[in-house]
Amino acid sequence: MSGLRRYHAPVWDEPLIMEMSAPGRRGNVPPEPIEELDPASVLPAGLLRATRAALPEVAEPDVLRHYLHLSQETMGMIGISLFGTCTMKYNPRAGEQLAQRDGLAELHPDQDDSTLQGLLEVVHRFDLMLRGLSGMDRFVFQAGGGAAAAFTHATVTRAYFAERGELAQRRDVITTQQAHPCNPATAAAAGFNVITLPLESDGYPSLDALKAVVSDRTAALMMNNPDDMGIYNPHVKEWVRTVKDAGGLAFYDHANFNGVMGRLRAAELGFDACMFMLHKTFGVSKGGGGPAVGAYGCTEELAPYLPGPLVEKTDDGYVRRENPSGVGRVREYSGNLNQVVKAYSWLTAMGGDGIKEAADLSVLANNYMETRLLALPGVTKAIPTMTKHRLEMTRFSLEEWSAETGLKATDVQNRMADFGIDAMWLSHEPWIVPEPFTPEAGESWSLEDIDYWIDVLAHVLEEGRTDPEKVRTAPHEQVVAQFDGAGLDRPDGWATTWRAHRRKTGRA
Amino acid sequence: MAHPYMPNSTDDAKARMLAAVGVADVDELFEQIPDDHVSRTPNGLAPGVRSEATLRRHVRRLIDRNDDCVANASFLGGGLWQHHVPAVVDEIVTRSEFLTSEWGTPSSDLGRNQAWFEFASLLGDLLEMDFVGLPVYSWGSAAGYAIRMAARMTGRGEVVVASSLSPERLKVIRTYCGTEGGNDLITVRVVDVDPATGTLDPAALALGPDTAAVYLETPNYLGVVETAAAEIAAAARANGTETVLGVDPSSLGLLATPAQLGADIVVGSTQPLGIHLHAGGGVGGFIATRDEERYARQYPTLQVSLGSTTEDEHSFGMVLFGQSSYGAREDGNDWTGNSVYLWTVANAVYMSLLGPDGFAELGRTILANAQYAARRVAEIDGVEVRWDGFFKEFVVDFSATGRTVAEINAGLREHGVFGGKDLSADFPGLGQSALYCVTEVHTADDIELLTDSLRKVLA
Numbered sequence: 001m002s003g004l005r006r007y008h009a010p011v012w013d014e015p016l017i018m019e020m021s022a023p024g025r026r027g028n029v030p031p032e033p034i035e036e037l038d039p040a041s042v043l044p045a046g047l048l049r050a051t052r053a054a055l056p057e058v059a060e061p062d063v064l065r066h067y068l069h070l071s072q073e074t075m076g077m078i079g080i081s082l083f084g085t086c087t088m089k090y091n092p093r094a095g096e097q098l099a100q101r102d103g104l105a106e107l108h109p110d111q112d113d114s115t116l117q118g119l120l121e122v123v124h125r126f127d128l129m130l131r132g133l134s135g136m137d138r139f140v141f142q143a144g145g146g147a148a149a150a151f152t153h154a155t156v157t158r159a160y161f162a163e164r165g166e167l168a169q170r171r172d173v174i175t176t177q178q179a180h181p182c183n184p185a186t187a188a189a190a191g192f193n194v195i196t197l198p199l200e201s202d203g204y205p206s207l208d209a210l211k212a213v214v215s216d217r218t219a220a221l222m223m224n225n226p227d228d229m230g231i232y233n234p235h236v237k238e239w240v241r242t243v244k245d246a247g248g249l250a251f252y253d254h255a256n257f258n259g260v261m262g263r264l265r266a267a268e269l270g271f272d273a274c275m276f277m278l279h280k281t282f283g284v285s286k287g288g289g290g291p292a293v294g295a296y297g298c299t300e301e302l303a304p305y306l307p308g309p310l311v312e313k314t315d316d317g318y319v320r321r322e323n324p325s326g327v328g329r330v331r332e333y334s335g336n337l338n339q340v341v342k343a344y345s346w347l348t349a350m351g352g353d354g355i356k357e358a359a360d361l362s363v364l365a366n367n368y369m370e371t372r373l374l375a376l377p378g379v380t381k382a383i384p385t386m387t388k389h390r391l392e393m394t395r396f397s398l399e400e401w402s403a404e405t406g407l408k409a410t411d412v413q414n415r416m417a418d419f420g421i422d423a424m425w426l427s428h429e430p431w432i433v434p435e436p437f438t439p440e441a442g443e444s445w446s447l448e449d450i451d452y453w454i455d456v457l458a459h460v461l462e463e464g465r466t467d468p469e470k471v472r473t474a475p476h477e478q479v480v481a482q483f484d485g486a487g488l489d490r491p492d493g494w495a496t497t498w499r500a501h502r503r504k505t506g507r508a
Numbered sequence: 509m510a511h512p513y514m515p516n517s518t519d520d521a522k523a524r525m526l527a528a529v530g531v532a533d534v535d536e537l538f539e540q541i542p543d544d545h546v547s548r549t550p551n552g553l554a555p556g557v558r559s560e561a562t563l564r565r566h567v568r569r570l571i572d573r574n575d576d577c578v579a580n581a582s583f584l585g586g587g588l589w590q591h592h593v594p595a596v597v598d599e600i601v602t603r604s605e606f607l608t609s610e611w612g613t614p615s616s617d618l619g620r621n622q623a624w625f626e627f628a629s630l631l632g633d634l635l636e637m638d639f640v641g642l643p644v645y646s647w648g649s650a651a652g653y654a655i656r657m658a659a660r661m662t663g664r665g666e667v668v669v670a671s672s673l674s675p676e677r678l679k680v681i682r683t684y685c686g687t688e689g690g691n692d693l694i695t696v697r698v699v700d701v702d703p704a705t706g707t708l709d710p711a712a713l714a715l716g717p718d719t720a721a722v723y724l725e726t727p728n729y730l731g732v733v734e735t736a737a738a739e740i741a742a743a744a745r746a747n748g749t750e751t752v753l754g755v756d757p758s759s760l761g762l763l764a765t766p767a768q769l770g771a772d773i774v775v776g777s778t779q780p781l782g783i784h785l786h787a788g789g790g791v792g793g794f795i796a797t798r799d800e801e802r803y804a805r806q807y808p809t810l811q812v813s814l815g816s817t818t819e820d821e822h823s824f825g826m827v828l829f830g831q832s833s834y835g836a837r838e839d840g841n842d843w844t845g846n847s848v849y850l851w852t853v854a855n856a857v858y859m860s861l862l863g864p865d866g867f868a869e870l871g872r873t874i875l876a877n878a879q880y881a882a883r884r885v886a887e888i889d890g891v892e893v894r895w896d897g898f899f900k901e902f903v904v905d906f907s908a909t910g911r912t913v914a915e916i917n918a919g920l921r922e923h924g925v926f927g928g929k930d931l932s933a934d935f936p937g938l939g940q941s942a943l944y945c946v947t948e949v950h951t952a953d954d955i956e957l958l959t960d961s962l963r964k965v966l967a
Contacts, residue, residue, distance in 0.1 A: 016622065026865065032873065033872060033873040034881075034950075037872070039875055042879060043763075044735065047733050047763060049760065052868070054864070055860075055862070055864045063596055067600040067856075070620065071605040074606060075612060075616045075617060078605055079616070090608075091608050094567075103571040103576050107785055109788035111575070115580075115921070116574055129553060133553075135547075144847065145645070162688070167687065167690060171691075188691075189656075190690065191693065196837075196838075226540070237544075260538075262551060269545060277846075283513070286607075286610050288609040289846050290847045290849050291792075329680045330683055331645045331646045332677060332788065333791065336788075337788060338790075339789060345563060347553070348556075348567070352552075354511055354513075354514075361522070363534070363537045364516075364525045388540045389529075389537040391540060414615070444514065445515070478615040480823050482818045483815060483824075484815065484818050488815050495813050496638075497628050498633075499638045
């Protein structure tokens with residue numbers, strides 16, 4: 001183990017907050033009412049709560065310490081996270097601090113536009129920046145994440161064809177096997193039939209396969225490029241042309257924009273719409289899964305169908321206006337604008353030169369990783385016939401190592417955490433690569449961190465040959481041992497609340 | 509010059525990586541991209557600002573041009589409400605460990621998973637519901653998903669909603685319910701509320717054999733506590749219809765719980781539980797039910813469950829993952845993705861701090877403050893408060909003053925007051941009315957400022 005750091009997660013044996021209750025304790029006292037009022041004097045008894053809520057009673061310092069302990073038991077920024085497909089990157093503290101100011105945190109969206117000029121200016125400026133990066137004509141930030149932006153596209157598509165009277169005919173949305181699951185799922189939720197194209201030996205579906213399914217029933221193509229294996233479909237222009245010639249719309253899911261930002265413009269490739277994830281590519285915090293922003297941009301032709309309100313610059317300042325023929329709302333209000341301010345701050349800090357350099361460094365680091373990883377016995381990469389340098393990330397396989405040791409990629413995931421490495425990403429469904437893992441270096445992790453990550457993997461793979469039990473029973477240096485999920489998908493096994501757990505275990 | 513966010517932007521790091529990869533120039537790595545795909549147009553971005561001092565000054569100046577709800581007395585609500593956020597909530601929710609976390613494993617992210625489970629458990633205690641999913645984007649999204657759950661469960665295609673529903677949420681629900689010509693269309697039927705009380709009369713529901721769900725909120729968007737919620741839930745059950753009930757969790761220390769009212773699927777906003785307004789970015793929506801398999805199998809969310817490790821320690825894992833879109837793509841229950849999981853940490857801290865007595869007191873203070881404010885406002889000539897039986901919001905009718913809400917609100921801004929939400933466009937039947945929101949943050953001085961300012965504006 002020489003050369004690897006000694007690591008042990010902080011272990012607190014932290015009880016659940018529900019187990020910390022002591023009668024009479026308080027963590028916060030609401031203000032006294034302006035004047036006393038008996039609730040029963042204005043509301044009938046049947047409308048009042050019958051029993052006291054079974055919440056814990058805990059004092060303020062104990063609540064603070066409890067959640068500080070939980071933060072210490074969360075690897076997040078403490079470890080090294082090269083979590084592929086999600087592009088983990090640094091979240092600058094300046095943006096986080098700025099978002100805490102009253103002038104942003106304590107704004108109500110129903111305030112008059114005249115009181116929101118700073119915010120609306122940021123939204124407009126950022127819209128212009130994304131137009132510059134994509135060639136699209138208009139962006140909205142209402143979608144609360146990348147999947148919500150895909151849903152936005154599905155509903156915009158629905159509105160577009162409904163207005164043309166073609167919705168009953170245009171029933172099909174085409175995706176690929178390597179498109180993120182949200183693309184087929186949102187298309188289905190918006191009422192379309194999904195057609196999924198399988199991959200060929202070069203890592204992407206053939207143009208012929210596309211042509212075979214495109215017809216006057218085609219509503220839209222929804223695709224990523226490069227995909228989650230770092231493979232770029234070089235025929236994407238022909239793909240888009242094929243779909244558009246048939247009267248369909250083409251949507252570019254830019255989940256993997258990080259490696260190509262500044263080099264590609266969705267509109268120049270022919271796409272009608274695209275989506276950027278501000279909570280990854282543009283440096284906004286992930287928060288373990290939001291609040292996020294899926295910035296959705298489209299051409300003038302689709303702009304009438306966008307959800308409102310839209311922000312515009314006028315001679316009298318910045319205004320929000322409804323979009324009369326738009327899809328209404330995919331979510332309330334204008335979106336997670338606090339996150340838009342962070343993204344604006346990040347992109348201003350990076351600039352045109354910075355994002356080009358970030359893309360270069362990201363692709364360079366991913367190729368550096370690939371060079372070192374493929375030198376490890378037992379590691380191969382997906383679609384080995386695709387020999388060109390990968391973009392954004394590469395998907396690898398531990399199939400050979402697994403056959404040799406009887407261990408799995410999930411065992412490696414658990415054992416690497418013993419060295420301060422946050423869980424590596426394996427693969428989205430469907431798993432077309434056996435024992436997959438998908439590391440992504442990005443531009444925020446130092447060469448030393450990347451080397452350490454690879455050194456740990458090398459150590460674990462070797463350990464799998466010499467001491468497989470150690471790997472199979474990992475983690476050993478983590479907060480708790482390996483999770484046993486057997487039976488949890490059964491009604492008597494799951495408990496999503498403490499109430500359910502106590503009932504099922506017979507604890508009153 | 510190296511960029512502060514990019515450790516490898518030094519010449520040395522680049523040279524080492526290029527040498528290891530065996531290419532002379534980074535451009536060679538982009539060989540997959542055909543030449544005619546590469547953009548030749550400048551992207552219009554200015555050079556990066558590498559100094560944090562300069563950046564901070566620039567962004568701060570923009571933000572500080574806004575006029576906020578702290579410097580002004582704000583009476584805006586309507587689904588996003590100004591509540592006190594305890595300092596401990598802000599301290600915890602800005603921790604980098606929570607902020608910069610992604611998927612993890614049950615052991616590497618145990619703390620965050622525990623906070624998620626605590627969120628669901630504490631909310632379950634407040635709602636008296638045993639099964640709670642991880643949250644979705646917003647209250648409107650939660651309502652949309654819940655209605656789709658009900659349609660799948662019943663195999664029916666209609667939802668009944670009250671005309672008092674928030675226009676903003678109704679738009680979201682309509683988006684989720686689909687369009688004529690698509691698959692799985694759910695028809696939204698709007699039922700008028702009783703103009704005398706502002707509440708929904710069970711006799712007006714007209715439940716039919718195709719009614720999948722009744723979607724009802726209490727207090728409703730116009731502030732009134734629905735008096736017949738339990739009767740409506742009973743009538744729905746008799747018709748094989750699911751009752752989807754939307755609730756404001758800040759009311760639940762005081763008002764009847766969804767379980768008491770007989771609700772089947774409960775939704776609502778997580779924003780009142782320790783989240784700032786964030787210009788509309790503070791929203792989150794929850795979905796909760798009884799712990800019955802027929803509901804659990806329809807959840808469109810991710811769910812975290814308490815479980816144990818191989819060494820019998822408490823740990824937490826995702827359950828029923830296979831029915832999500834991550835597990836089943838287009839065959840999953842709707843679709844999922846990034847949502848508002850960071851806010852669940854804020855929610856858990858908030859609910860822990862308040863405890864049962866804090867919620868009871870919060871509810872009593874809000875009710876008393878709102879009723880006090882309404883009484884004082886109604887003392888002004890020509891101003892009428894439409895309905896009683898409200899919790900923290902109430903409709904103020906200015907029609908008799910001969911002034912529009914827009915004029916009045918413009919006048920109030922001159923006095924440092926953000927008046928209530930203008931209802932005149934969305935609810936023309938209410939004339940020139942506005943929805944006023946009063947919570948525990950409002951003081952007697954705020955109400956004095958409001959009434960004095962209203963008198964001056966209406967003079």
